Amino acid sequence: MDFSSFQFLFSIFLLLSFFPFSFSEIRFSEIRNDDRPIVPFDQFGFTHNGRLELNVSKISLSNSNLDLSKVGFFLCTLDSWLHVLQQLEDGEIRCALQSDLVKSVYTFNSLNGKDSFNTLYNETDSDQYNLVFANCHPQQLKVTMDVNSAMYNLDGKSNVRDYLSAGSTILPRVYFIFSLVYFTLAAVWISVLYKKRLTAFRIHYFMLAVIFLKAVNLLCEAEDKSYIKRTGSAHGWDILFYMFSFLKGISLFTLIVLIGTGWSFLKPFLQDKEKKVLMIVIPLQIIANIAQVVIDESGPYGHDWVTWKQIFLLVDVVCCCAVLFPIVWSIKNLREAARTDGKAAVNLMKLTLFRHYYVVVIFYIYFTRVVVYALVTITSYRYSWTSVVAAELATLAFYVFTGYKFKPEAHNPYFVIDDEEEEAAAEALKLEDEFEL
Ligand SMILES: *[C@@H]1O[C@H](CO)[C@@H](O)[C@H](O)[C@H]1NC(C)=O
Ligand SMILES: *[C@@H]1O[C@H](CO)[C@@H](O)[C@H](O)[C@H]1NC(C)=O
DSSP states (O other), X not given: OOHHHHHHHHHHHHHHXXXXXXXXXXXXXXXXXXXXXXXXXXXXXXOTTEEEEEEEEEEEESOOSSOGGGEEEEEEOHHHHHHHHHHHHHTSOSSGGGOTTSEEEEEGGGGTTOSOEEEEEEEOSOEEEEEEEEESOTTTOOEEEEEEEEEEEEOTTTOOEEOSOGGGTTHHHHHHHHHHHHHHHHHHHHHHHHHTTTTXXXXXXXXXXXXXXXXXXXXXXXXXXXXXXXXXSOTTHHHHHHHHHHHHHHHHHXXXXXXXXXXXXXXXXXXXXXXXXXXXXXXXXXXXXXXXXXXXXXXXXXXXXXXXXXXXXXXXXXXXXXXXXXXHHHHHHHHHHHHHSSOHHHHHHHHHHHHHHHHHHHHHHHIIIIIHHHHHHHSOGGGTHHHHHHHHHHHHHHHHHHHHHTOOOTTOTTTOOOHHHHHHHHHHHHHHHHHHO
């Protein structure tokens, strides 16, 4: 691994800690004998017409002789939370619920001995809020309760509920449009395969499967998000989505490895070390997908969310680095072949192709992992969809590049070269060697 790969790894870990999420569904949490002073529940981007439904039942407090106005739920933006922490530190207030920067939703002094309450809170200041529970008697009080919460925005005129956070509400449409683009690409690829069927290799049929899985995956994600938008839950589409994400992830990484090794158009078999890469990447993808499911379903404040997020990022980074090795090996082999064997120029052209491919794979990985996370961090919650669009555009560009460069062709310029070109290329190789010295 060279220096740039290390830099790449480092920036991923750096960004890992700043990834703000916007979740949106109806959530259920059980709190049992909890003495944490602060329990965050969920995060949501409200418009001017936002609602929070909070139903809490089976409340039992270990000590009821305390001032219960210092126990309860509130909404707070991240910015004001930092100010509240400052106020607490400076001793201006004793309890987060006393700060005028938080929006108190329900304090337990209103319980009057009941063990449950339902409340509807209207939020009219558009911003991204966190729903938080504060217990300002952490040493003396343990709380047990079942919390059902739902946050949604009401659509201007029709008062229809929209359970997607303000910046994510157009995501179903975005995913649907991209899935149409991939279905079109799949159709184009089928016609290419049909026209060039005599020169198509097995890998070209595999590419068709990869495009198709990507299209179906996007369609499932569009359905998943659109059900959540309308009803607050995915109605089973999430399961289909996870299934196709899994197949798509495995097939894409396998494709990058196979193309990187030159399988089926440079050579008909895989070497042992290349097979080993696949044997590492595929199980890691399984782990990555399990982590993704846990992350998505539990929300940013769920149990072990951070652990699973770290597992996911680690596994993802390992997969991304692993798929680069076969390309590097191919480049090395081609370089050696270009020096020793008579067909220097042909090998040099292949070498150029593989170098381009290496750069594009790095760019794709870097963009979809680092740039996109950076974009999520710097854009306002209202524009969180832009990072999804950026990631999907980069992915689309990567698919199109791969398909275009490795398309089946009777006279592939990379593999059939006339004498004149061979001489020119040999000249270029000489120059390059001198330059390196
Ligand atoms: C919130 O808005 C709804 C509908 O406009 C209204 O019925 C309800 O009383 C409001 N609640 C509060 C706490 O203002
Ligand atoms: C809260 O309770 C009300 C009334 O029982 C119900 O209509 C609503 O769906 C509940 N909301 C949640 C999030 O459980």
